[in-house]
Each structure stands twice: as C-alpha cells, then as structure tokens.
Amino acid sequence: MGILIKNTLAILPAKDGHDVDRHDLYIEGSTIAGIDEAPAGFVATEVIDGTRRLTIPGLINAHTHTYMSMMRNVADDLSFTDWLFGTVEPIEDRLEPEDAYWASLLGQIEMIHSGTTCFNDMQMHIGQTTRAVRESGMRAVICRGLVGSDYDRSDYRLAEALQERDDFADCSRLTFRLGPHAPYSCSPNYLRMVADVARELGMGIHIHIAEGQVESDNMRADHHCTPVEYVRDAGIFETPTIAAHCIRVDENDRAILAANHVSVVTNPASNMKLGNGFAPVPELVAAGVNVCLGTDGAASNNAQNMFREMSLLALIHKGTHDTPQCISADEVLDMATINGARALGLPTGSIEVGRKADLALLDLDAPSLTPLNNPVAALAYSVNGSEVTDVIIDGRAVLRNRELLTIDEERVRHEITRICQRLGLA
C-alpha cells in the first residue's frame, strides 16, 4: 500500500542549499520510503503524475493560534493595546469552546490549500484544536496557553494541557508541548513550575518572548533584566524551547538563545501589523540560532498562508539592512520547512528517505512559476500559495487537484458565519 509520485520535479536537501531535479518518490505508510528506487514489496495504490508538478517538503507553520481564525480582519490598524485589550480579549471572553473547533478547521483549510502540512498551535480550549486536527489529517503540536503567578502544580490550565495529551494519545500526528504564554503573563515561580513539569514529563516548551518594546521596558523596570534573561533564569530553557517573536533581543540575548539551543519563530506579518517592528533574523542566524517561520493567528496577520510569510521573510530584512544579501531564498525555504521540524523535534521538513511523507505539490503551469529559472527563488519571491494542487500528510492525500478530502469546507464557512454573527463581527 503506497503512493508513487512519478517523475516530479522535487526539492531535496543538499550540502549547500537544495538540489532540484526529477525524481520518483515512493511513500509507504506515513513515510518517504524510497527516492527513485522502490522499497522492497512496494505496491502503488495511487500514482500521481508529477510531470507538471514541483514537489516540496510541506511547510511548517511554527507559531499560530488557529482558534482565532474567526477574528480575521476584525482588529486592523489599531495600536497593540487597542488590538489586544480593546478588541481581541473581549471577543475571546465570549467564545464558546466549539467556536475554537470551527475556527481551527478554517485555519487548517487555508493552511492545507497553501501547502502547510504541520503547525505549532498555542490555544486555550481543551479538545477543540485537537479534534479539528484529528479530522483534517494535519500534523500539529498543541500547546495549551498557560498563565499564572504561583508555583502551583494544581493550576487548572496545566491540568487541561496534560488531560488533552492523554485524551489524544492515540493520534500519532499530534504532539504536545507546554505553553507558558509570555514573560509578562507568567511570574518567575509559575515559569519555574512549568519548567519542572516539562522536564519531568519530557515535554517541550512553546512561549512568546520579547514581542514588543513595552514588554522589554517593563521587564527592565520591574526585574532589571531582558525578557530572554527572565525566561532563562526561571529554568525554561532547560527543556527544548521554541520561542515566538524575539524582536527585542540584543546581542547578549541572542547569545543566550543560541547557547541554550532555543529555536526562534519569526512572524513577519504579525510583527509589522501590530507595530512591533522587525526581528533581527540575520543577526539571530549569525549567532547560531535555529530560526523558523510562523504566521501567528489570523487576528494579527490576517492570513494563514506560509508562502506569503516566506516572501515577507525574504524581503523585509533586505529592506532594513539595505542589502539583498542578508538572507537567501535557500535560507527562507529552510526556515519554512526543516528548521521548523528541528524546532519541534519532528521527523519531517525535508524530502529524504525515512522522513514523514509530508509534501506539497505545486502546479508548474502557474504564471508565478513561469519561467522556472530558479525553483527555490520562485518559492520565496513569486509564488503565492495558490499554485498548490496536492498535499500529502503522514502518507495520506488530504488535498487532491485542489479538492480538500478531509474537511467539509462549505460546512465550516457556514458555521464560521454563524459564529461571527453571534459575536457581532460579520
């Protein structure tokens, strides 16, 4: 039982960047089982003609909040304070748990159509994003957002996080991390408790760090340190950590992140949209930090399209640094794929035998891929996501000829419209 993608142009990892060439890709079970050579006893139950397709590793959205997808375009052109406290939080307070299920499905629809196969989600409604992932066929890392002030192992949010991990242990596409929200919403004692639990259970951490100037200013005033130092001192970095944003990180902070093997997720659209500026991505890379890429939630992006994020990542630092050479298309593709896999500890993110079969196929006849002078550059600079025709996740076709096989899109649109009407948004 397997899928054969025949004669496809494919982007494979190479020592210096990527190799782009024609290959036959053999998928068996959830895994890439052969490249140009069928594994023993391989029987193709599905053959995909790859002649006019470019096959790439599925994109990894390393930081988002899919439960916010119904808040798309409700809080734009606002200051961070008006955005968070004036608009987003009041809506969040009125969400019913099942709203998060439908919103997560909506976000996943957009992600799958634009070639994303895996996402790292910080959420707050037990069982909702997880249920949506079980149905959609995506791969996901689920992190219940945690906030608190005491060293309190009986915190109900932590209990929910661990409960959800148990409840969905049967779904191999799901993994779980602990999600202490941010330095400004978690005390040192609370962070210490989370760090201890994570270490004991062998769980990774997902946290926001240094998103805005106010956070850094308050941290300096109240604790005489940077947000990075605050989180490190609470022991968080003793367990594998993926940190979103890291915009206000100075040279010392960057050295701390590198020394502690913290992966950083940059979120260009969200950071600009909320007026938080530009993360020092070239400097983080130079310091040796593993940088990956995310969209953040739809309330601050407002898309869940990683190709848009890749083009932003490729462009903005050339603008802020006045040089086109500070980040390459090859680096951008890695940040959107293998670096995310590394950050999340998942055996995906590249087309190699033994890796998970998480793949996106793009239509080579699309204008944005014509002419095909440089396929990797095309992914960073000219593709917009609509070129994706087929998506395979964990060895299973979830998008075929642009048709989503796992989610009833019309139903999701209907439910989202109903939810937005109830919330007074639409």
Added chain:
Amino acid sequence: MGILIKNTLAILPAKDGHDVDRHDLYIEGSTIAGIDEAPAGFVATEVIDGTRRLTIPGLINAHTHTYMSMMRNVADDLSFTDWLFGTVEPIEDRLEPEDAYWASLLGQIEMIHSGTTCFNDMQMHIGQTTRAVRESGMRAVICRGLVGSDYDRSDYRLAEALQERDDFADCSRLTFRLGPHAPYSCSPNYLRMVADVARELGMGIHIHIAEGQVESDNMRADHHCTPVEYVRDAGIFETPTIAAHCIRVDENDRAILAANHVSVVTNPASNMKLGNGFAPVPELVAAGVNVCLGTDGAASNNAQNMFREMSLLALIHKGTHDTPQCISADEVLDMATINGARALGLPTGSIEVGRKADLALLDLDAPSLTPLNNPVAALAYSVNGSEVTDVIIDGRAVLRNRELLTIDEERVRHEITRICQRLGLA
C-alpha cells in the same frame, strides 16, 4: 448590449473610505452605466451572478516593465550593481524584439488573474508591449524608456516613442507617456528636451527618481542637489509626472513633489529586494502627495501580483514606524486603484457611474475571505490574488470563471520556455 453584475457585494467610494454593500452594476460599452438602476434601453447580453462575489475596481499597477517577465527569478539575492550590470543588462542586450512581446503577455497573464486591469509600463521594444496589450484586452500606459545627454530632438528613442503612439492610436485602451529613465541616465539638457516635447504634445511623463542611496550621493557630489531637485530644475514637472520609487526624498523633496502635483509610485517588494529600503510613504501622504502602487518588473519583484504588493504596502510602514496607525487598509486600496488612475489621468479606478468598467470579481467562498468581517481589510491583509474569478476591462470580460479569454496561456508558456532556453536562463 451590456453586462449586468447582479446582486454583487461591491466596494464603492465614500467620503471617508469606502462603502461596501450589495448592488446591481450595469455596464454598457466600455463604461459603468448604472448602479442599481438600469440605463435607458439597457439590454443585458451577459448576466453575472454576483451573490458570492466581491466586486472591486480593477487594480492599477502604476509602475512595471512587463518585457522583463522572462527574467523572473534569475537575479536574486544580489547587490544592486551585480543585479543591474552583472545580470539584467547582459540579458537585455541579448533580447530580440519579439521576446518582449511574449514576456509582456506573460506579465499580463499574471496581472489579469490577480485582478489588475491597467498598468503603466516603461519599455524599450517598439510595438511589442503595445501589440500584447491590444490582444490581451488590458488598459495600459506605454512609456518608451529614454536616456541621453544632449538636447537632441532627433534622438532615435524619442522617435520610436512618438512613432509607436501614432501606430497604435486606434486602440483606446492605450495611452502614451514619455519615459525619461532616471536622473542618473539623463543629462539636464536631455531632460529639458523631453520636457519641452512632452509639453508641446500634451503628454505626461514617467520617470524613476531617487531609487537608491548611490544615486543621491552621486547627485549631491556632481550636481549639489537631490535627484528631485535635478528633475524639477530640468522642467520635467511642468508636465503631469508619475515618479517611481522616491525612496531617498527628504522633507524638502516631498514638498517639491507635492507642490508640483507629481504622483509617486511606491514599489515595496522591488525596493526591499534590491536593498534600497523603504519609501517614506506616510510622510509623502502627509505632505499631500498622491501615492500609488506598482510591482516594478519581474526581475526585481518577482511577481506581478498587486495583492501581494498591497499587503506589503499595508504592513511594512507599520514596521518601520512602530505603529499600526500610519497607513490604513482604506488608504492601501485607494493607492492600488483610484490614486493610480489619478496619477495616469485615466477615468477608471473606482466603481462610479461614468467611469470605465474595469472591474475584478473575487470569490467570497475563498478561505481568505472567510469570515468576511471587513472586506476592505481583507483586500489589504488576507487576500493573495487567487480569489479573482472574473475580470472586466473596458466593458469586456477578459477573465471568466478563472479562464482567460484573450490570451493562449499554453502558447505563452511554450514561447517563454523557448526564449529562456535560448538565453541560457532555464
């Protein structure tokens, strides 16, 4: 004979931003002849069901070079010097005239599919972009690029520009401007000659100004002025002028641009990609300058997708100014539509009775438009261009249900591949 778009959600101009509501749009000849009220004697030869469509003014790409479309993704992550002199110009030297025709068609395919109905093109191959426009059905402003050092009215480039204007006088969708290339490639005397001819013939001007720091530094060293002052002093601004880039423009330059009613085209992707930085768009707007939006050519973008450009425009200045309030979604939409029409002196760019029927229809069932909490914000922040299903230009359907009615896309792909192989690019 006319087209009726029935019951469509449509974005109309309003005193403060835009009105979004359901309307019936009546198109007669090349013009929007009625909104909600059929013009006398109207007979619909085509009725488009607008129930699940958002109708917007067709986007206006106010600065590009479509003849460069075959150079997509051939010169990335290079310094401006290596890009222009090391890669782009050597390719340009080997272009045959007809290459420009096919490349322009390719650029137009991408523009039409992503909702652009009009573009302002600086080119160098007489009769090629024009021929492509005649066939594609697009609206275009054609500007033969001019460079020179003497006050020489017999310059062959100028002769070509005027010849082309005569040759294509029959096509009402084409207008012509003179295109002195840039301050660094035109002497004051040459600019003065172009300004005189433009004034005598009642033609507008299209020029690049202040794209890079080197240009400003050299101008200061050689002529003791800014690029804006140099162009003004040569008399160019005495005729309606649209100026591309204007990145290095100080407060005095911005006042000069405003006082002389010069429209500025900002090109965010190209400016970042070549390491030229960010145009001071909020400051230009504050000075009273009419700012519009363009993609620039595919060698420096690398797309011809105005929706991607809109999202960049909406986001980057929020990043550089550390505030989400320096540019709004309403302003972005105007810059991509009516401001471009104003800059080019064309009666298009908004849905109003009497304006040209240049329209794009978007699929309201697309995930990026779900939920539809704020349609104008969606255009700036979540749409990527693939939502466009139908495009009408000059009252004629050129894209219907995503099928291009005017251009043989497969033939264009074939010819472009052949050209790129000859040039050694693919």
